[in-house]
Amino acid sequence: MLELKDKSEEMMELARRRGFIWPSFEIYGGVGGFYDFGPLGSVLKNKIIQKWREFYLVGENFFEIDSPSVMPEEVLKASGHVDHFVDAMVECKKCGNSFKAVDVAREATGKDIEGMKEAEMDEFFAKNKVKCPDCGGELGKVFLFNSMFRTFIGPGSQRVGYLRPETAQGIFIDFKRLQRYARGRLPFGAIQIGKGYRNEISPRQGIIRLREFTMAEAEVFFDPENPHHPNFSSLADEKIRLWRAEDQIKGEEKIVEVTAREAVEKNYIHNELIAYYAALTKKFLMELGIPYEHIRFREQKPWQRAHYSSETWDAEVYTKRFGWVEVAGIANRTDYDLSRHAKFSGEDLTMTVGESGRKIICHVVEPSYGIDRPLYCVLEHAFVEEGERKYLRLKKWLAPVEVGVFPLLKRDGLPEKAIQVQNLLRSRGLLADYDDSGSIGRRYARADEIGTPYCVTVDHQTLEDDTVTVRDRDTTKQVRVSIEKLPDVLTSLLHDQINFENVGTPVKK
RNA sequence: GCGGUGGUAGUCUAGCUUGGUUAGGACACGAGCUUGCCAAGCUCGCAGCGCGGGUUCGAAUCCCGCCCACCGCACCA
Numbered sequence: 001m002l003e004l005k006d007k008s009e010e011m012m013e014l015a016r017r018r019g020f021i022w023p024s025f026e027i028y029g030g031v032g033g034f035y036d037f038g039p040l041g042s043v044l045k046n047k048i049i050q051k052w053r054e055f056y057l058v059g060e061n062f063f064e065i066d067s068p069s070v071m072p073e074e075v076l077k078a079s080g081h082v083d084h085f086v087d088a089m090v091e092c093k094k095c096g097n098s099f100k101a102v103d104v105a106r107e108a109t110g111k112d113i114e115g116m117k118e119a120e121m122d123e124f125f126a127k128n129k130v131k132c133p134d135c136g137g138e139l140g141k142v143f144l145f146n147s148m149f150r151t152f153i154g155p156g157s158q159r160v161g162y163l164r165p166e167t168a169q170g171i172f173i174d175f176k177r178l179q180r181y182a183r184g185r186l187p188f189g190a191i192q193i194g195k196g197y198r199n200e201i202s203p204r205q206g207i208i209r210l211r212e213f214t215m216a217e218a219e220v221f222f223d224p225e226n227p228h229h230p231n232f233s234s235l236a237d238e239k240i241r242l243w244r245a246e247d248q249i250k251g252e253e254k255i256v257e258v259t260a261r262e263a264v265e266k267n268y269i270h271n272e273l274i275a276y277y278a279a280l281t282k283k284f285l286m287e288l289g290i291p292y293e294h295i296r297f298r299e300q301k302p303w304q305r306a307h308y309s310s311e312t313w314d315a316e317v318y319t320k321r322f323g324w325v326e327v328a329g330i331a332n333r334t335d336y337d338l339s340r341h342a343k344f345s346g347e348d349l350t351m352t353v354g355e356s357g358r359k360i361i362c363h364v365v366e367p368s369y370g371i372d373r374p375l376y377c378v379l380e381h382a383f384v385e386e387g388e389r390k391y392l393r394l395k396k397w398l399a400p401v402e403v404g405v406f407p408l409l410k411r412d413g414l415p416e417k418a419i420q421v422q423n424l425l426r427s428r429g430l431l432a433d434y435d436d437s438g439s440i441g442r443r444y445a446r447a448d449e450i451g452t453p454y455c456v457t458v459d460h461q462t463l464e465d466d467t468v469t470v471r472d473r474d475t476t477k478q479v480r481v482s483i484e485k486l487p488d489v490l491t492s493l494l495h496d497q498i499n500f501e502n503v504g505t506p507v508k509k
Numbered sequence: 510g511c512g513g514u515g516g517u518a519g520u521c522u523a524g525c526u527u528g529g530u531u532a533g534g535a536c537a538c539g540a541g542c543u544u545g546c547c548a549a550g551c552u553c554g555c556a557g558c559g560c561g562g563g564u565u566c567g568a569a570u571c572c573c574g575c576c577c578a579c580c581g582c583a584c585c586a
Contacts, residue, residue, distance in 0.1 A: 009579090013520070013521090016520090017519060017520060023577080023578090026577095028560085028576090029559060029575085029576045029577060030559090030576070030577050030578090031576085031577085032577070032578090080586095084586060086586090089510090100510070100583075100584075102583095102584095165586090198585090198586095200584085200585075201510060201583095201584065201585095202510060202511095202583085202584075204579095204585095206578090209585075305586080306586050307586065308586090326585090389547095389548090408544090408545060409545065437538085437539080437540095438538095438548080439544065439547080439549065440546050440547065441546070441548055441549080442548045442549090443547085443548090444546080444547050444548085445547070445548045446548085448547095455547095457546065459545060459546075460545065461545090469546075471546085471547085
């Protein structure tokens with residue numbers, strides 16, 4: 001176990017050193033829960049987002065929108081976040097420390113006061129003569145700490161706003177226009193990719209718990225009388241591993257492996273759309289390079305669910321560092337959000353369906369993904385050690401540098417030729433980096449470390465016949481390819497469309 | 510938030526106990542030489558005591574506060 005932890009620490013050190021992930025505000029000492037993506041991390045992150053768009057924008061044919069991160073208070077009152085996104089706290093009048101009211105009560109009296117109103121908590125503390133757990137001082141009144149970042153819109157601090165805790169609300173707000181855009185089609189989906197903000201009391205676990213993070217969310221609107229996905233059959237036979245709430249409650253770590261169809265038939269998952277998106281999520285994660293056995297879906301127990309959810313399945317990925325990590329959640333949000341926004345805004349958010357002209361409030365199934373967490377999982381799973389050789393075995397298409405271009409020697413015109421090759425590759429849309437520093441072996445090692453799948457080397461033979469060697473990261477084998485064919489060959493290789501052995505003449509070591 | 514441990518170049522680290530060193534090394538990085546394919550070698554170079562205060566003639570070293578990281582607890586809608 002210790003050894004495994006060292007390995008993931010080594011991976012994080014690599015990520016920091018080579019420009020994937022950096023602590024934010026570092027020269028001012030840093031602030032917990034915030035991270036920057038460096039040059040390589042940014043590309044990697046964007047590639048993950050691009051893949052997600054392939055799944056949801058292209059594959060599902062959903063509508064993408066982009067709405068503000070700052071939201072006026074009314075929106076989040078309606079959504080329930082102002083009231084439910086909170087912790088009750090007490091502050092000591094003497095030493096000034098703040099504590100969770102529930103914890104202080106449990107520590108002092110052994111009683112659970114979860115669910116009480118603030119006034120009831122005040123009464124409870126007074127009756128039980130509860131003092132500050134740190135200094136024994138008098139406790140102040142219970143107050144609610146909301147985990148949303150609060151701000152003001154405009155000068156004069158009149159209008160309260162919050163940084164959005166989820167991108168989803170932006171979609172619900174636009175429902176009227178979206179359903180018109182969909183021209184009556186149901187189900188239809190809308191997606192949004194962007195930052196979300198949660199003012200965590202104590203962020204931990206590096207990039208796993210951030211105060212500002214990127215999420216990719218889809219809201220699938222459907223008629224509650226017809227909760228079917230038109231393409232369910234295309235994923236019905238996909239296998240998924242489920243950890244049901246029932247088994248969790250029994251204390252059993254029992255995983256049932258079923259197809260999406262069986263999950264619905266056996267009533268493990270109570271909604272076909274959820275089963276469909278679970279299967280799609282599994283495919284997405286595997287596409288990023290997460291192995292099947294390291295993916296499971298955990299059903300949230302009733303009391304764990306968000307205030308808006310009637311059923312939630314979390315997609316979890318196994319990591320050495322943090323154990324099972326939630327990377328996506330698929331929730332049945334019912335008509336909660338639309339009903340609430342209809343009520344609070346006074347707008348009609350119903351939709352008319354079918355020949356009967358039936359008016360319905362759409363129900364919503366929400367597949368909601370983090371981007372930062374899967375990115376961590378991708379890095380951790382990609383990091384391999386083969387003796388002294390340590391490198392990222394990233395999926396080829398995911399690598400932030402796709403090709404390294406090296407002159408074998410720094411003379412005889414080889415650097416100039418290599419730069420020409422690099423320019424050719426970049427002009428064809430490939431992320432190609434040039435490196436002429438140190439021995440050729442060192443350069444291969446540098447490239448391997450950041451997961452560069454192919455390295456092209458220009459040697460003396462290049463000057464004679466315009467061919468170069470192409471080296472495969474995983475096997476270190478080389479083939480000789482003509483420069484003319486190089487862009488197409490590399491592009492095909494990156495998308496696993498051809499076999500490395502078949503792209504050119506093998507080079508003897 | 511609580512308790513514990515820690516913070517010295519890009520990275521890993523010596524020095525801290527017992528205050529006074531030009532703060533040492535290794536790797537990495539850069540320049541040059543060398544090098545016809547997998548972290549070779551040589552020369553030179555860049556670069557550091559988390560932040561703020563205090564004690565002291567003098568602080569990387571002692572004291573206080575803060576920040577950050579790691580472990581455990583709690584939290585994770």
